[in-house]
Amino acid sequence: MSSEINRQWLFVKRPTGPVDESCFEKVESALPQLDDGQVLFKNLYFSFDASMRTWMNDGPNYLEPLKLGEPMRSVTLAEVVQSKNSEFPIGRKVMGMHAWEDYSVSNGVGFSQLLPDLPGIPPSYFLGALGPTGYTAYFGMMDIGQPKKGDSVLISGAAGAVGSIAGQIAKINGCRVVGLAGSDEKCQWIEQECGYDRAINYKTCMDLTETLKELFPDGIDIYFDNVGGQVLDAALANLAQYARIVSCGVLSGYDTGTNPSVPIKNIWMLLIREAKMQGFLISSYMHRAQEAATYLGTYINSGEIVFREHMEEGFDRAPQTLKLLYTGKNNGKLLLKL
Structure with missing residues (x-):
């Protein structure tokens, strides 16, 4: 050797x-x-x-x-x-x-x-799905999002490895789920295969803030954020009272070579909606990996989570x-x- x-x-x-x-x-x-x-x-x-x-x-x-x-x-x-x-x-x-x-x-x-x-x-x-990617979706949605039956959930990066599983976990918990993806093919996949209630191609959406207002007339209870930037700002403008934002990633700024933060105009909505926005690292949850693996394995075997x-x-x-x-x-x- x-x-x-x-x-x-x-x-x-x-x-x-x-x-x-x-x-x-x-x-x-x-x-x-x-x-x-x-x-x-x-x-x-x-x-x-x-x-x-x-x-x-x-x-x-x-x-x-x-x-x-x-x-x-x-x-x-x-x-x-x-x-x-x-x-x-x-x-x-x-x-x-x-x-x-x-x-x-x-x-x-x-x-x-x-x-x-x-x-x-x-x-x-x-x-x-049975490793860090699935664990990220599980702990982000279950520990920070805390889904309840009847909640309205928005997922960005919804056709991605983490986002697609996070949305399906929300559906398992009785939520209505809308996903944002970057192509018509990805939107079709999350609706037809992942069971999302609606999918929006954010690249062809003329006014995302207004579109979300129409789709969430009572506001967004959980926003699972994988992208940050303007999508985050549109979600902030449409939060429900006591909303939870799961800050999982800032994909919109990763490949710029600069700090991924961008100006956010609607951050004040966290205050008036008494909402929570929390970031997390999967490394902080690895001591609970078996919990996530058992949950994900159960629903993958039953066909209720696809990837x-x-x-x-x-x-x-x-x-x-x-x-x-x-x-x-x-x-x-x-x-x-x-």
């Missing part, structure tokens, strides 16, 4: 606007010998999440910014191929935050989640695959199979 070549994608340039291939450089090196306590992981999948763009900025974030010259990172799913660590037997599949590379050597730190082998469940599901994966293939496609997130060209959870 020591004669194998390990390919890596290094982060070499901070983007000042949309991320592109020039931000990365592919290098190759020989695999090192393992020391006692170390494990050699073969990466099988890279997961792509919108917040990865913010790690490339040289500023404060919930994770340390990437340093120029170090490997690009993401959540990966890997298999143990060599081990000098009894906690990681050969053949065990694991998941964690690691580098864009064929092989990763570690003492186990960063690959803390050991994955079960479940008949009929592809490993990739643990990066999506889709967008699978790219090939190590060399990693930079191009990341770009898909910010152009809206992915359909479902975006993954790269090595």
Whole structure:
């Protein structure tokens, strides 16, 4: 195994606007010998999440910014191929935050989640609906949104990996759900497959604030926000009394190269509607992962939660695959199979 070549994608340039291939450089090196306590992981999948763009900025974030010259990172799913660590037997599949590379050597730190082998469940599901993506939808909706039967719910990024599941959780809890998506095909999917009551193509909607006023005459009880920006402002203008806003992401500003915050005119509606707006990080909920996995697994098995994966293939496609997130060209959870 020591004669194998390990390919890596290094982060070499901070983007000042949309991320592109020039931000990365592919290098190759020989695999090192393992020391006692170390494990050699073969990466099988890279997961792509919108917040990865913010790690490339040289500023404060919930994770340390990437340093120029170090490997690009993401959540990966890997298999143990060599081990000098009894906690990681050969053949065990694991998941964690690691580098864009064929092989990763570690003492186990960063690959803390050991994955079960479940008949009929592809490993990739643990990066999506049965992993951090599904957990984000579950804890955001259930803990912060606190859906009640009869609530009116708005989801932005509703055809995305998180948004589509969040909306279905709201439906399971007896809510009326409207989704915002960026194409007619995505709108059709969330209505016909995910069971949303209505879907709006925000790119062709002439006046989103007025459209939401018509769709929510009594106001929005829960807004699950994945995009921020003008969509957030339109939702703020249409809140119900005691509304809850789940601040999950700011996709509208991630790929600008600047702080994703934009001027919000209607923030005062939080005051007069006595509403709550709360951000959250899934890392703060991982101690409850089994709770989320049990809930999601139950409704996936029953067919009440559906999802889709967008699978790219090939190590060399990693930079191009990341770009898909910010152009809206992915359909479902975006993954790269090595």
